[in-house]
Amino acid sequence: MDMLVVQGGQPLRGRVTVGGAKNAALPIMAAAIAATGTTILRGVPDLVDVITLSHVLRSLGMTVERCGDGSLQLNAVDERPCLADYELVRRMRASVCVLGPLLSRRRRACVSLPGGCNIGHRPIDLHLKGLRALGAEITIERGYVFAHADRLRGADIYLGGSFGSTVTGTCNVLSAAVLAKGTTTISGAACEPEVVDLGDFLNAMGAKITGLGTPLLQIQGVSELNSVEYTVIPDRIEAATLLIAGAITRGELEVDNLRTSQLAAVIDILRGIGATIDIQGESACVSMSSAPVPIDVTALPYPGIPTDVQAQLTALLTLAQGISVVTDKVFPDRFMHLPEMMRMGANVRREGACGIISGVTHLSGACVMASDLRASAALLLASMAAKGESVIRRIYHLDRGYDHLERKLNSVGAQIRRVTDNADNLPTSLMLSLEDQASPVVDSSDMPPPPKYLLGRSTTRQATFDSSDH
Ligand code: UD1
Numbered sequence: 001m002d003m004l005v006v007q008g009g010q011p012l013r014g015r016v017t018v019g020g021a022k023n024a025a026l027p028i029m030a031a032a033i034a035a036t037g038t039t040i041l042r043g044v045p046d047l048v049d050v051i052t053l054s055h056v057l058r059s060l061g062m063t064v065e066r067c068g069d070g071s072l073q074l075n076a077v078d079e080r081p082c083l084a085d086y087e088l089v090r091r092m093r094a095s096v097c098v099l100g101p102l103l104s105r106r107r108r109a110c111v112s113l114p115g116g117c118n119i120g121h122r123p124i125d126l127h128l129k130g131l132r133a134l135g136a137e138i139t140i141e142r143g144y145v146f147a148h149a150d151r152l153r154g155a156d157i158y159l160g161g162s163f164g165s166t167v168t169g170t171c172n173v174l175s176a177a178v179l180a181k182g183t184t185t186i187s188g189a190a191c192e193p194e195v196v197d198l199g200d201f202l203n204a205m206g207a208k209i210t211g212l213g214t215p216l217l218q219i220q221g222v223s224e225l226n227s228v229e230y231t232v233i234p235d236r237i238e239a240a241t242l243l244i245a246g247a248i249t250r251g252e253l254e255v256d257n258l259r260t261s262q263l264a265a266v267i268d269i270l271r272g273i274g275a276t277i278d279i280q281g282e283s284a285c286v287s288m289s290s291a292p293v294p295i296d297v298t299a300l301p302y303p304g305i306p307t308d309v310q311a312q313l314t315a316l317l318t319l320a321q322g323i324s325v326v327t328d329k330v331f332p333d334r335f336m337h338l339p340e341m342m343r344m345g346a347n348v349r350r351e352g353a354c355g356i357i358s359g360v361t362h363l364s365g366a367c368v369m370a371s372d373l374r375a376s377a378a379l380l381l382a383s384m385a386a387k388g389e390s391v392i393r394r395i396y397h398l399d400r401g402y403d404h405l406e407r408k409l410n411s412v413g414a415q416i417r418r419v420t421d422n423a424d425n426l427p428t429s430l431m432l433s434l435e436d437q438a439s440p441v442v443d444s445s446d447m448p449p450p451p452k453y454l455l456g457r458s459t460t461r462q463a464t465f466d467s468s469d470h
Helices: 022-034 048-059 093-106 125-133 167-177 193-204 236-248 260-273 307-317 337-342 373-385 396-401 405-410
Strands: 002-007 013-017 038-042 062-066 072-076 108-112 137-141 144-148 156-158 183-187 208-210 216-220 229-231 252-256 276-280 283-287 297-299 323-328 347-351 354-358 367-369 389-393 415-420
Touching: 002 373, 013 405, 022 038, 022 048, 022 062, 022 072, 022 093, 022 167, 022 193, 048 062, 048 072, 048 093, 048 396, 093 108, 093 125, 093 144, 093 167, 125 137, 125 156, 125 167, 167 183, 167 193, 167 216, 193 208, 193 229, 236 252, 236 260, 236 283, 236 307, 236 373, 236 405, 260 276, 260 283, 260 307, 297 307, 307 323, 307 337, 307 354, 307 373, 337 347, 337 367, 337 373, 373 389, 373 396, 373 405, 405 415
Parallel strands: 013 252, 038 229, 156 183, 297 323, 367 389
Antiparallel strands: 002 389, 002 415, 038 072, 062 072, 108 144, 137 144, 183 216, 208 216, 252 283, 276 283, 323 354, 347 354
């Protein structure tokens, strides 16, 4: 297992390019199950979740190959398998995206329920409700969803839930409805750009979907989908992470290949925090010369601030001059990063679905543990801004969802080393000696009082689950 050793305090300067969107690529790869012939996908990022889904798809009779030009080629050579096994699905929740395509094309699916997750309760009841409405018979036995339908039939489906709509649930129902007999309407559909990208892909294959990007989708069923060549959209979460990296290090960073219209809420909040962002077409230059302005942020379904950017914004606000409140209305329990940020000197506490952040003048490097994908990115950002060296452990979470993030950051001035996670590789600056017991190694003048809630229940789940994903 690897860890990252980060030397903080290096302003990022230069240009980086955003890669393809993980959360668009995954349901699109899964939807290739429903195509006849070879699907060619461009812009699929090189990351562990894509490799995991490739294993799932191979187990389902597909060939999946990364070609010399970087494209991914997928072909369903054996349409008999319908089992997505627990050993694969537990590694990545998004594997559940095979459910809709399997059901529509192969008429049956047996997909493991994904299980626990570090970012909160993540049921799939809405996925199942939508598929049942299309006529699927669904039972849950031995930890698996067994679904069957001789021919799905169009229906009127409402997919809204207590926390808004569901992104992968909309993807599943959409991928099933395109091959159903008759017309389907989905109201309360997720409007996220990744759902639109899946819809555009399905339409390119011959599906008839209208209303993409709105909560009301109309789908006219077709009998077959043809394979196509398709390019996945840029990753708006990676783009937001890079913009925050430029701001938190007080650098001047040009981020290329982003769709600014999909990042409107993030750009707006970063400007409110005091960053300067100049937009030129598909490129944005971020700079920040003074301490962040405190601000209240609420993560909401699209087009609001994405929950996947909440932790990174929290990292930035730990350095603000005053108090900020960060609320997550999509995953109200997604605050596992707070205790680790406190180890770096951040003054943060959790209250229900909110993180209350009292800004400090600086963070100090520490050894911290990543709990999930976006928390790892947030800890990396905090480490880059901190005084001294930090170590981030359990970075397999980061590798699941970012395409060589530390390489990109190093190319613009960051100092991040990837090393094997063992005691020999811990920086000596983080090893305290007997002498250090008498005199603190860091200036603790603006450190927070001891955290009350570290003793409370919110931190106890950290070691419970390993497969948190997004
Ligand atoms: C997707 C993204 C993830 C992102 C999330 C919210 C992928 C692979 N992952 O996850 O990065 O953080 O959207 O933007 O695209 N819910 C239910 N019942 C359901 C399904 C969801 O109550 O059947 C709830 C969830 O608990 C959560 C909210 O709805 O509170 C949103 O979840 P959902 O949009 O389904 O997230 P994912 O699709 O799993």
